Amino acid sequence: MSKPIGHFTSYTINDGSLLESLQEEYGPTFELMTRREKLFLISAIAIQLCDQSPGRCRDEIYVVGHQINSSLPLHDREGSLEALSNQIRHGQTLSVEELPIKQ
Structure with a gap:
């Protein structure tokens, strides 16, 4: 079973952050994203972290x-x-x- 984004990040309820917005839009475990969308975000984040x-x-x-x-x-x-x-x-x-x- 997937854990919510708050388990992995500094997100806390009602903090007004991007993480809160993402959770509201796509669900606490990103269940409202397609597999391809999740893999795209993984790739985008990894490329940026690699560049840094x-x-x-x-x-x-x-x-x-x-x-x-x-x-x-x-x-x-x-x-x-x-x-x-x-x-x-x-x-x-x-x-x-x-x-x-x-x-």
């Missing part, structure tokens, strides 16, 4: 992205998305300086 993150992706990560999209079944791609999102929010992340150097 320092450094660049290693070339191998582009290959991994292609492999995930071309080789994994849908449920594993969705699970990978959830795992990555969880790591971004709650996990440890290497800094640019800590990236392993391949020779």
